[in-house]
Amino acid sequence: MLSPELLYALRNLPLAAKQAAEGFLAGAHASRRHGAGMEFSQYRPYQPGDDLRRLDWRLAARSDRYYLRESEVDTSLTVNLLLDASASMNHRDDNGLSKLDYAKLMLAALAYLAQKQGDAVGLSVLSPRGLQHLPARDDTRQLPRLYYTLEATEATGTFPEATTLAPLIARRQRALTVCVSDLYEADGEINRLLARLRAVSGDVLLLHLAAGNELNFSYKGPITFRDLETGQTLQVDADQQRPAYQQHLQQWLRDTAQQARQQGLDYHLLSTAEPLDGAMREFLRRRQAMG
Known part of the structure:
Protein backbone atom coordinates (compact mmCIF):
# COMPACT_ATOMS: atom_id res chain seq x y z
CA MET A 1 0.00 0.00 0.00
CA LEU A 2 1.19 3.50 -0.87
CA SER A 3 1.35 5.85 2.10
CA PRO A 4 -1.26 8.64 2.25
CA GLU A 5 1.55 11.17 1.85
CA LEU A 6 2.63 9.63 -1.45
CA LEU A 7 -0.95 9.41 -2.71
CA TYR A 8 -1.55 13.04 -1.79
CA ALA A 9 1.72 14.05 -3.47
CA LEU A 10 0.31 12.84 -6.80
CA ARG A 11 -1.95 15.92 -6.76
CA ASN A 12 -4.39 13.90 -8.83
CA LEU A 13 -7.36 12.54 -6.91
CA PRO A 14 -8.67 10.14 -9.61
CA LEU A 15 -5.20 8.62 -10.01
CA ALA A 16 -4.65 8.43 -6.25
CA ALA A 17 -8.02 6.69 -5.80
CA LYS A 18 -7.24 4.14 -8.49
CA GLN A 19 -3.72 3.48 -7.16
CA ALA A 20 -5.01 2.98 -3.61
CA ALA A 21 -7.96 0.78 -4.56
CA GLU A 22 -6.17 -1.36 -7.14
CA GLY A 23 -3.24 -1.83 -4.79
CA PHE A 24 -5.62 -3.00 -2.09
CA LEU A 25 -7.54 -5.31 -4.42
CA ALA A 26 -4.31 -6.89 -5.62
CA GLY A 27 -3.73 -8.15 -2.11
CA ALA A 28 -7.33 -8.98 -1.22
CA HIS A 29 -8.40 -12.58 -0.75
CA ALA A 30 -10.78 -13.94 -3.35
CA SER A 31 -14.42 -14.49 -2.41
CA GLU A 72 -17.13 -12.46 -6.75
CA VAL A 73 -20.04 -10.51 -5.26
CA ASP A 74 -23.56 -11.20 -6.43
CA THR A 75 -25.46 -8.05 -5.46
CA SER A 76 -25.18 -4.35 -6.19
CA LEU A 77 -25.97 -1.79 -3.53
CA THR A 78 -26.60 1.88 -3.02
CA VAL A 79 -23.62 3.45 -1.26
CA ASN A 80 -23.93 6.94 0.21
CA LEU A 81 -20.66 8.60 1.24
CA LEU A 82 -20.80 11.40 3.83
CA LEU A 83 -17.97 13.84 4.49
CA ASP A 84 -17.77 16.03 7.59
CA ALA A 85 -16.41 19.33 6.21
CA SER A 86 -16.41 21.36 9.41
CA ALA A 87 -13.29 23.36 10.31
CA SER A 88 -11.89 20.80 12.77
CA MET A 89 -11.09 18.64 9.75
CA ASN A 90 -8.34 21.15 8.90
CA HIS A 91 -6.20 19.77 11.73
CA ARG A 92 -2.87 18.74 10.24
CA ASP A 93 -0.86 15.64 11.15
CA ASP A 94 2.94 15.43 11.37
CA ASN A 95 3.00 13.91 7.86
CA GLY A 96 1.67 17.19 6.45
CA LEU A 97 -1.83 15.91 5.67
CA SER A 98 -4.94 17.44 7.19
CA LYS A 99 -7.85 15.23 8.18
CA LEU A 100 -9.71 16.67 5.20
CA ASP A 101 -6.88 15.73 2.82
CA TYR A 102 -6.92 12.17 4.14
CA ALA A 103 -10.72 11.98 4.05
CA LYS A 104 -10.77 13.04 0.39
CA LEU A 105 -8.29 10.31 -0.53
CA MET A 106 -10.25 7.76 1.48
CA LEU A 107 -13.66 8.61 0.04
CA ALA A 108 -12.30 8.74 -3.52
CA ALA A 109 -10.84 5.25 -3.07
CA LEU A 110 -14.10 3.95 -1.55
CA ALA A 111 -16.09 5.43 -4.44
CA TYR A 112 -13.76 3.70 -6.89
CA LEU A 113 -14.25 0.40 -5.04
CA ALA A 114 -18.02 0.85 -4.94
CA GLN A 115 -18.24 1.44 -8.66
CA LYS A 116 -15.92 -1.52 -9.23
CA GLN A 117 -18.52 -3.61 -7.42
CA GLY A 118 -21.31 -2.30 -9.67
CA ASP A 119 -22.82 -0.16 -6.89
CA ALA A 120 -24.64 3.12 -7.23
CA VAL A 121 -22.53 5.61 -5.27
CA GLY A 122 -23.38 9.10 -4.04
CA LEU A 123 -21.71 11.80 -1.96
CA SER A 124 -22.91 14.34 0.58
CA VAL A 125 -20.59 17.06 1.90
CA LEU A 126 -21.75 18.27 5.32
CA SER A 127 -20.82 21.93 5.68
CA PRO A 128 -22.35 24.97 7.43
CA ARG A 129 -22.46 26.58 3.98
CA GLY A 130 -25.11 24.05 3.06
CA LEU A 131 -25.53 20.42 2.11
CA GLN A 132 -23.77 19.51 -1.13
CA HIS A 133 -25.41 16.35 -2.38
CA LEU A 134 -24.70 14.08 -5.35
CA PRO A 135 -27.50 11.46 -5.55
CA ALA A 136 -26.30 7.89 -5.88
CA ARG A 137 -25.83 6.72 -9.48
CA ASP A 138 -24.03 3.88 -11.20
CA ASP A 139 -23.29 5.56 -14.54
CA THR A 140 -19.75 6.08 -15.83
CA ARG A 141 -19.82 9.85 -15.27
CA GLN A 142 -20.48 9.58 -11.54
CA LEU A 143 -16.87 9.13 -10.44
CA PRO A 144 -15.64 12.30 -12.23
CA ARG A 145 -18.52 14.24 -10.62
CA LEU A 146 -17.64 12.88 -7.23
CA TYR A 147 -13.90 13.53 -7.59
CA TYR A 148 -14.59 17.11 -8.70
CA THR A 149 -16.80 17.74 -5.68
CA LEU A 150 -14.22 16.32 -3.29
CA GLU A 151 -11.40 18.34 -4.82
CA ALA A 152 -13.39 21.56 -4.45
CA THR A 153 -14.40 20.91 -0.84
CA GLU A 154 -13.01 23.13 1.91
CA ALA A 155 -13.50 22.65 5.64
CA THR A 156 -15.08 25.64 7.38
CA GLY A 157 -17.18 26.55 10.40
CA THR A 158 -19.00 24.22 12.74
CA PHE A 159 -20.96 21.07 11.97
CA PRO A 160 -24.17 22.08 10.15
CA GLU A 161 -27.53 22.39 11.89
CA ALA A 162 -30.20 19.69 11.67
CA THR A 163 -32.34 21.79 9.30
CA THR A 164 -29.46 21.90 6.79
CA LEU A 165 -29.10 18.13 6.91
CA ALA A 166 -32.83 17.33 6.77
CA PRO A 167 -32.74 16.13 3.12
CA LEU A 168 -30.42 13.27 4.15
CA ILE A 169 -33.15 11.67 6.23
CA ALA A 170 -36.18 12.80 4.22
CA ARG A 171 -36.92 9.36 2.80
CA ARG A 172 -36.29 5.78 3.81
CA GLN A 173 -33.96 3.90 1.47
CA ARG A 174 -31.95 0.73 2.04
CA ALA A 175 -28.33 1.73 1.54
CA LEU A 176 -24.87 1.49 3.00
CA THR A 177 -24.05 4.90 4.46
CA VAL A 178 -20.34 5.58 5.03
CA CYS A 179 -19.65 8.60 7.22
CA VAL A 180 -16.13 10.05 7.61
CA SER A 181 -15.81 12.46 10.53
CA ASP A 182 -13.51 13.37 13.39
CA LEU A 183 -16.65 13.45 15.61
CA TYR A 184 -15.79 16.91 16.89
CA GLU A 185 -19.16 18.22 18.06
CA ALA A 186 -20.59 20.74 20.50
CA ASP A 187 -23.76 19.01 21.70
CA GLY A 188 -24.17 15.55 20.18
CA GLU A 189 -25.27 16.83 16.76
CA ILE A 190 -23.21 14.29 14.79
CA ASN A 191 -24.41 11.46 16.98
CA ARG A 192 -28.06 12.43 16.44
CA LEU A 193 -27.62 12.59 12.66
CA LEU A 194 -26.02 9.14 12.55
CA ALA A 195 -28.81 7.67 14.69
CA ARG A 196 -31.40 9.02 12.24
CA LEU A 197 -29.43 7.75 9.25
CA ARG A 198 -29.30 4.34 10.86
CA ALA A 199 -33.09 4.42 11.16
CA VAL A 200 -33.74 5.36 7.52
CA SER A 201 -30.95 3.55 5.66
CA GLY A 202 -30.34 0.49 7.82
CA ASP A 203 -26.54 0.28 7.66
CA VAL A 204 -24.07 2.97 8.75
CA LEU A 205 -20.31 2.51 8.63
CA LEU A 206 -18.75 5.22 10.81
CA LEU A 207 -15.09 5.87 10.04
CA HIS A 208 -13.82 7.98 12.93
CA LEU A 209 -10.82 9.92 11.66
CA ALA A 210 -8.10 11.08 14.05
CA ALA A 211 -4.68 12.56 13.32
CA GLY A 212 -1.63 10.59 14.38
CA ASN A 213 -0.36 13.50 16.48
CA GLU A 214 -3.71 13.63 18.28
CA LEU A 215 -3.54 9.94 19.13
CA ASN A 216 0.14 10.00 20.13
CA PHE A 217 0.28 13.59 21.44
CA SER A 218 3.65 14.04 19.78
CA TYR A 219 3.95 17.70 20.79
CA LYS A 220 6.82 18.85 23.00
CA GLY A 221 7.38 21.70 25.46
CA PRO A 222 5.27 24.87 25.76
CA ILE A 223 2.68 25.07 23.00
CA THR A 224 -0.49 27.02 22.20
CA PHE A 225 -3.48 25.07 20.86
CA ARG A 226 -6.25 26.83 18.95
CA ASP A 227 -9.73 25.42 18.48
CA LEU A 228 -10.28 25.46 14.71
CA GLU A 229 -14.04 25.94 15.09
CA THR A 230 -14.36 28.37 18.01
CA GLY A 231 -11.01 30.15 17.82
CA GLN A 232 -10.35 29.64 21.52
CA THR A 233 -6.72 29.14 22.55
CA LEU A 234 -5.07 27.15 25.31
CA GLN A 235 -1.43 27.32 26.41
CA VAL A 236 0.03 24.16 27.92
CA ASP A 237 3.29 22.38 28.55
CA ALA A 238 2.92 19.32 26.32
CA ASP A 239 5.36 17.17 28.31
CA GLN A 240 3.55 17.81 31.58
CA GLN A 241 0.06 17.34 30.15
CA ARG A 242 0.80 14.20 28.10
CA PRO A 243 -0.16 11.57 30.75
CA ALA A 244 -3.47 13.28 31.60
CA TYR A 245 -4.25 13.90 27.94
CA GLN A 246 -3.62 10.26 27.02
CA GLN A 247 -5.82 9.06 29.85
CA HIS A 248 -8.73 11.34 28.90
CA LEU A 249 -8.34 10.55 25.21
CA GLN A 250 -8.46 6.79 25.72
CA GLN A 251 -11.54 7.11 27.90
CA TRP A 252 -13.26 9.31 25.32
CA LEU A 253 -12.43 6.87 22.52
CA ARG A 254 -13.81 3.94 24.54
CA ASP A 255 -17.01 5.85 25.34
CA THR A 256 -17.40 6.99 21.72
CA ALA A 257 -16.99 3.48 20.33
CA GLN A 258 -19.37 2.01 22.91
CA GLN A 259 -22.06 4.60 22.25
CA ALA A 260 -21.80 4.17 18.48
CA ARG A 261 -22.09 0.40 18.66
CA GLN A 262 -25.00 0.59 21.08
CA GLN A 263 -26.81 2.60 18.42
CA GLY A 264 -26.13 -0.11 15.86
CA LEU A 265 -23.39 1.77 14.00
CA ASP A 266 -20.41 -0.09 12.56
CA TYR A 267 -17.67 2.01 14.19
CA HIS A 268 -13.95 2.06 13.35
CA LEU A 269 -11.17 4.41 14.42
CA LEU A 270 -8.68 5.36 11.70
CA SER A 271 -5.47 7.38 11.87
CA THR A 272 -4.28 9.82 9.20
CA ALA A 273 -0.79 8.40 9.78
CA GLU A 274 -1.83 4.98 8.44
CA PRO A 275 -2.47 3.71 4.86
CA LEU A 276 -6.00 3.65 3.45
CA ASP A 277 -6.34 -0.13 3.48
CA GLY A 278 -8.11 -0.16 6.86
CA ALA A 279 -11.00 1.88 5.49
CA MET A 280 -11.26 -0.19 2.30
CA ARG A 281 -11.17 -3.45 4.25
CA GLU A 282 -14.00 -2.33 6.54
CA PHE A 283 -16.04 -1.07 3.59
CA LEU A 284 -15.82 -4.39 1.72
CA ARG A 285 -16.49 -6.36 4.90
CA ARG A 286 -19.61 -4.31 5.63
CA ARG A 287 -20.70 -4.53 2.02
CA GLN A 288 -20.35 -8.30 1.97
CA ALA A 289 -22.34 -8.58 5.20
CA MET A 290 -25.20 -6.68 3.55
CA GLY A 291 -25.15 -9.03 0.56
Missing part, protein backbone atom coordinates in the same frame (compact mmCIF):
# COMPACT_ATOMS: atom_id res chain seq x y z
CA ARG A 32 -16.27 -17.73 -3.05
CA ARG A 33 -19.42 -16.16 -4.46
CA HIS A 34 -20.05 -14.95 -7.99
CA GLY A 35 -21.60 -11.79 -9.39
CA ALA A 36 -20.55 -8.27 -10.39
CA GLY A 37 -17.76 -8.04 -7.88
CA MET A 38 -14.06 -7.31 -7.63
CA GLU A 39 -12.34 -10.59 -8.63
CA PHE A 40 -12.92 -12.26 -12.03
CA SER A 41 -14.27 -15.78 -11.70
CA GLN A 42 -15.88 -17.14 -14.87
CA TYR A 43 -17.80 -16.36 -18.07
CA ARG A 44 -21.47 -16.92 -18.74
CA PRO A 45 -23.51 -16.33 -21.93
CA TYR A 46 -25.13 -12.91 -22.37
CA GLN A 47 -28.86 -12.72 -21.65
CA PRO A 48 -31.20 -9.86 -22.60
CA GLY A 49 -31.22 -7.26 -19.83
CA ASP A 50 -27.66 -7.94 -18.61
CA ASP A 51 -25.37 -5.01 -17.90
CA LEU A 52 -23.41 -4.40 -21.11
CA ARG A 53 -20.51 -2.94 -19.12
CA ARG A 54 -19.68 -6.49 -17.99
CA LEU A 55 -19.57 -7.82 -21.56
CA ASP A 56 -16.16 -9.10 -22.69
CA TRP A 57 -15.85 -7.34 -26.04
CA ARG A 58 -12.47 -8.86 -26.85
CA LEU A 59 -13.87 -12.35 -26.51
CA ALA A 60 -16.87 -11.33 -28.63
CA ALA A 61 -14.55 -10.06 -31.38
CA ARG A 62 -12.63 -13.35 -31.42
CA SER A 63 -15.53 -15.78 -31.15
CA ASP A 64 -18.55 -13.80 -32.42
CA ARG A 65 -20.30 -14.84 -29.20
CA TYR A 66 -21.29 -12.65 -26.28
CA TYR A 67 -20.19 -13.54 -22.76
CA LEU A 68 -20.25 -11.70 -19.46
CA ARG A 69 -17.42 -11.76 -16.94
CA GLU A 70 -18.80 -12.99 -13.64
CA SER A 71 -16.99 -12.17 -10.45
